[in-house]
Amino acid sequence: MxxxxxxxxxxxxxxxxxxxxxxxxxxxxxxxxxxxxxxxxxxxxxxxxxxxxxxxxxxxxxxxxxxxxxxxxxxxxxxxxxxxxxxxxxxxxxxxxxxxxxxxxxxxxxxxxxxxxxxxxxxxxxxxxxxxxxxxxPGQKIEYWIARSKLAFLYEEAGSYTLALSIYNNCYDQLVASGNDLSPDFAEICSHKGRILILTGDPIEGEKFINLSNTIYQSLGRNYDVQRAESMESLALFYERMGRYGDAEKTLLDALELKKSIPDEAEILIISTLNDLGILYNRLGNISKAREMFIEVVKESEENIGTDHPFYATAKNNLGTLALTEGNVVEARDMFVDALETYRKKFGSNHPYYANTLNNLARVERKLGNNEKAEEYYMEVLRIDEKIYGKDHPDYATTLINVGVLYSSLGREHEAEKYYQEAVLIRQRVLGAKHPAYGSALEYMGMHCLAINKFKEAEKLFREAIEIQIGLIGTLFPIMTEQERQAFFQNITSNIDRYNYIAFTQLEENPDLIKRIFDFQIKTKAILFNTSDKVREKVLESTDPELKSKYRTWQSDKRLLASYYQMGVQELEQLNVNLQYEESQVERQEKELMILLENFAGLLQKVDEDWQTVQNFVKPDHAIVEIVKVKEFKSLTSDESTLFGFTDYTKYLAIIFKNGETEPEYVVLGDDFRTDEQHYTRYKNAMLFNIGAQETYNIFWKPIDEKVVGVNNVLMVPDGIYYKMNPNVLATTTGKHVIDNYYVSYLTSAKDLFRKDVEIFNKKSYLFGNPAFSNGDTDNRLNLAPLPGAAAEIQKIEGLLQAEWNVRSYLDEDANELKIRSAYNPTILHIATHGFYGDRFNFIAANSPINNSLFKSGIYLTGASETFSRFLDGIATIPENDGILTAYEAMNLDLSRTKLVVLSACESGLGEITNGEGVYGLQRAFMVAGARNIITSLSKVDDAATSELMTLFYQKLVETNEVRESLKYAQLKLREKYSDPKVWGAFILTGNG
Missing domain, CATH: 1.25.40.10 (Tetratricopeptide repeat domain)
Known part of the structure; x- marks a missing residue:
């Protein structure tokens, strides 16, 4: 209200x-x-x-x-x-x-x-x-029209928008004619008139009246802050309807702050704003934030207005929507039934709130298999929508889609198609061809086409839907936190996976589709990583002291939060740490920082960059190879129902672009759709036991090999199992290895080609090796063997660098976490120690109050065994120097001027593979922290052989200053002594060299 x-x-x-x-x-x-x-x-x-x-x-x-x-x-x-x-x-x-x-x-x-x-x-x-x-x-006409506006408000709240708008129009005209067009009553009429226009499908006209209302309220001063805040909420509604979600969130947050700043105002005033924010966050995929808002609305409603108020019913309805999304169908139904009854009592059964909740209840019945009841409810909602809005309205289109989904699930595809088509046309006509709701309608139509094997039509529909979503990145990412960006991006990756499969099935008939696949990879792969990287760059380039100060504070508090994440629940309670509060503070700081970055568009790569842009950045004697994981998508249709979704089976595409070529080429990798586990087992058997080595090369690399003849460097953007493979070690049909023909290094994305290199102002290197895992008085329960070879490795590297570099070496007890944390922007950071990945002995991940894959990989440093022993004995340890640097902590280091990180440790390149973003592990963490290049291992490595490899690498690096060339040289030289690819080929380079 x-x-x-x-x-x-x-x-x-x-x-x-x-x-x-x-x-x-x-x-x-x-x-x-x-x-x-x-x-x-x-x-x-x-x-x-x-x-x-x-x-x-x-x-x-x-x-x-x-x-x-x-x-x-x-x-x-x-x-x-x-x-x-x-x-x-x-x-x-x-x-x-x-x-x-x-x-x-x-x-x-x-x-x-x-x-x-x-x-x-x-x-x-x-x-x-x-x-x-x-x-x-006589003489009371102004008072009469003001009173009439209250009647209009009544009809507006009751859902009679046409009647309400007619009265508001009359009131508007009368106040203008009488010269009262700067009064608070006139501002109120403009605000409500604008809101109804937005709700009934004329948002552009509605915005004009909302802006006029805001202008009048501002001129009237702080006595009208409540009304101005509510007019701002109507403006946020306009932004949301136009798909400008970033502006919508900023406006709602401003309205919330304005309401909170009003002296002596009750908490009830913020309820509507919290509810609007919850709806927006849910639409953006930020379920946890949406739930937080709705729970707060329930709490405020219970304390201030009672459980029979529409605000309370709205919050329950919205929480029911979240429960339904998470599969809690019965819980959702109970919430919807309660909300529906409240709405019926307050508004009757022809109100928008009643219709929305009945729509949700229909979804529940469909999921429970009560299809007749679901259809009955949907048809009732269509009747209400048509009565309130007319047929040419986005809400009516939403109900059409829901009916289509019901009919699709029942195998009534012909009927479903009519509803989908009508919804697409309404949303395009009313909202425009760039609007996310139009894109959503295209997705539903695309899924329908996919289910009935109309692949050509499905390809066009999903392509257009994805282009709309990609267009939103530049609008939304500017004001989103990292968590919000991640939630939003998940929606895009699902559509891209579907598109890749659809296009893959048609490549033989239409080879040009490979360009579309490549374009979507360029625009979206590792977009979260690239955005974080660009935020840091923008701050470093800025001359604004406030911006830099906020960034430093945010980074500092993130590091503190990382330490809290490594404490158990009991430790947090002992320290009186409210983890939820600390998280919200860090998120608030990040939001403020994003808003300060007004020119955020410059932070992101242009969304119109495509394969032709990449063409201009591929150097002579280079080729870029984009690996694309194609997930099998199947639909099963019977007389009674249709089921569709991804299977566990995958194939791989390689898109190849060489310098001087005018168009990308592609090859299909793998002989059939298999699970990733089956694919990777082949590679692992070839590496570990030399079983099927030739077949492994033939399946996973030979088709690429035949397309890159004549190049010296292949820059591979991996996907799926290719994140865990080093193509350099694959044995070719001529008895050589791939490395003999050219060198393969990794990129996080094709966009890495566009990144500026780090300007080196001071040749500064920090070297860490052979940490004292145990002090001798404590049992080495982690079974971490000393690394005397690592100590020798550091000493040799120091000797090679010290002529031209400022070198700081830390061995034994000095190789501790605090020293690494204080290594501010070294040009080279080299760490020789044991690494870990996975859940075995991973007490840090087990102890953490959150589930984050970045706690599943890390490196051991001085004191690691003591920390493990204290953990087993139930004794707390200070996370900042506990001897275990997790990937989560590494991500918060300051390496913004670091050219190279070398992790001379076992399995330091492994992590949890995330669709569209890569490996969430040490490699990603150090690159998020700012490192331009990182050398990591994909397997367990021999101490002595690793020491030799690193010595050879730095010998060449001092001579050439070329990272890629130096690692290739070192691996080829080491192969002369150790023929086993697991030994000389354990390490990979990620970065532009």
Whole structure:
């Protein structure tokens, strides 16, 4: 329920025959009333009624009781308001209604009260009675039209938008004609008129009236901040309907802050804003944030307005939607049934709220298999939608889609198609071809086409839908936190997976589709990583001290939060740490930082970059190979139902682009659809046991090999199992290895080609090796063997670098976590130690209060065994120097000027593979921290052989300053001594070299 601007209050000074003192009290109370000092005014009027009521005429009592009732409304005490307004009306009638105008105003205030209480029948009765009186009075036309606007508001709340808009239009015209077009009443009419226009499908026209309303409220000053905040909420609705979700969130957050800044305002005022934010976050895929908002609405409603209020019902409905999304169908149904009953009692069964909840209940019945009941509900919703909005409206289109989904699930595809087609046309016509809701309609139509094997039509539909989603990245990512960006991106990756499969099946018939596949990979792969990287770059380039200060504070608090994540629940309780509060503070800081970055568009790669852009960045003697994982998508249709979704089976595509070529080529990898586990087992058997080595090469690399003849460097953007493979070690049909023909290094994305290299101002290297895992007094329960070879490795590297570099070496006890944390922007960071990946002995991940894959990989440093022993004994350890640097902690290091990180550790390149983003492990963590290149291992490595490899690598690096060339040289030289590919080929390079 929106706040209603104008209650009516009256002057009720006594005649000169009354005591001067009482006149002074009344004057003071009215002055406070004029200044919107509600509490002071209420105290003054109530003092008069308590102490001087016998001296007042009935008419004077009536007017003062009306003022007190109005003030009770402002102070959100509806029960007292009703009592005092009833007394006002009673005294008017006892006096014989000598002043029709004052009586009409008291009736109108009572009508406003019942509007606020969502008692529409009573509200209509009092407002209409007031209007009847005002219409008969001479010279009261402005008051009449103001009262008419309250009736319009009643119809608006009741869902009768057409009637409400007609009345608002008349009120608008009358106030303009009378010169009252800068008044608060006029601003209120504009705000509500604009909101209805947005809701009924004319958002562009609606925005004009919303902006006019905001301008008037701003000119009227802080006394009208509540109304201005609510007008801002209507503006946010406009942004949301136009798909400008970033602007919508910013506007709602501004409205929330404005409401919170208003002195003496009750918590109930923020309920509508919290609810709007929850709906927006849910639409963006940020379920946890949406739930947080809705739970807060439930709490505020229970404490302030009761469980029979529509606000409470709305929150329950929205929580039910989240429960349904998460598969809690029965819980969702209970919430929807409760909300529906509340709406029915308050609004009747022809209201938008009732229709929305009935729509949700229909979804529940469909999921429970009660298809007849679901169809009955959907048809009722269509009837209500048509009555309220007409057919040409986005909400009507939404219900059409829901009916289509029901019919698709029942195998009634011909009927479903009609509903999908009508929905697509409505959303395109009303919202435009760039709107995300139109894109969503295309997805449903695409799924339908996919289910009935119309692959050509499905390809076009999904292509257009994805292009709309990609277009939103530049709009949404600017104001999103990392978590929000991740949630939003999940929606895109599902569509891209579907598109890849559809296009893959048609490549033989239409080879040009490979360009579309390549374009989507370029625009989206590792977009989350690239965005984080660009944020850091933008801050470093900025000369704004406030921006840099906020960034430093945010980074510092993120590091502190990382330490909390490594504590158990009991430790957090002992330290009195509220983890949820600390998370919200870090998120708030990040949001403020994003808003400060006004020119955020420059942070992201242009969304129009495509395969032709990449063409310009491929160097001579280079080729880029984009690996694309194709997930099998199947539909099973019977007479009774249709099921569709991804299977566990995959194939791989390689898109190849060489310097000088005009178009990309592609090859299919793998002989058949298999699970990734089956694919990877082949590679692993070839590496570990030399079983099927030739077949492995033939399946996973030979088709690429045949396309890159004549190049010296292949830059591979991996996907799926290719993240865990080093193609350099594959044995070719000529008895050589791939490395003999060219060198393969990794990129996180084809966009890495566009990245600027790090400017080296100071050749500074930090070298860590052979940590003292145990102090000798503690059992080495982690079974971490000492690494004397690593100590020798560091000493040799120091000797090679010290002539031209500022070298700092840390061995034994000095190779600890605090020293790494203090290594500020080294040009080279080299760490020789044990690494870990997975759940075995991973007590950090097991102990953490959150589930994050970045805790499943890391490196061991000085004191790691003691930390493990203390953990087993139930003793807390300070995470900042516990001897275990997790990938999560590494991500928060400052390596923004670091050219190279070398992780000379076992399995330091492994991690959890995330669709569209790569490996969530140490490799990603150090690159998010800023490193341009990183060398990691994919397998367990021999201490002595690794030491030799690193010595050879740095010998060449000092000579050439070329990372890629130096690693290739080192691996080829090491192969002369160790023929086993697991030894000389354990390490890979990620980065541009």
């Amino acid at each position: 929106k706040n209603i601007l104008a209650g009516i209050f009256f002057s009720c000074l006594f005649s000169l025959s009354h005591a001067q003192y009482v006149n002074q009290l009344i004057a003071e109370a009215e002055e406070n009333l004029e200044k919107n000092h509600w509490e002071q005014a209420a105290r003054g009027f109530k003092n008069i009624l308590e102490n001087y009521i016998d001296d007042l005429t009935y008419l004077q009592r009536a007017n003062i009781y009306n003022n007190v009732g109005f003030l009770d409304l402002q102070l959100l005490d509806p029960f007292e308001a009703e009592r005092n307004l009833n007394l006002s009306i009673l005294y008017h009638e006892e006096a014989g209604i000598p002043n029709q105008k004052d009586y009409a105003d008291a009736l109108l205030n009572m009508g406003i009260l019942y509007l606020e209480q969502v008692e529409f029948d009573l509200a209509r009765r009092y407002i209409q009675k007031s209007l009847d009186i005002l219409d008969e009075l």
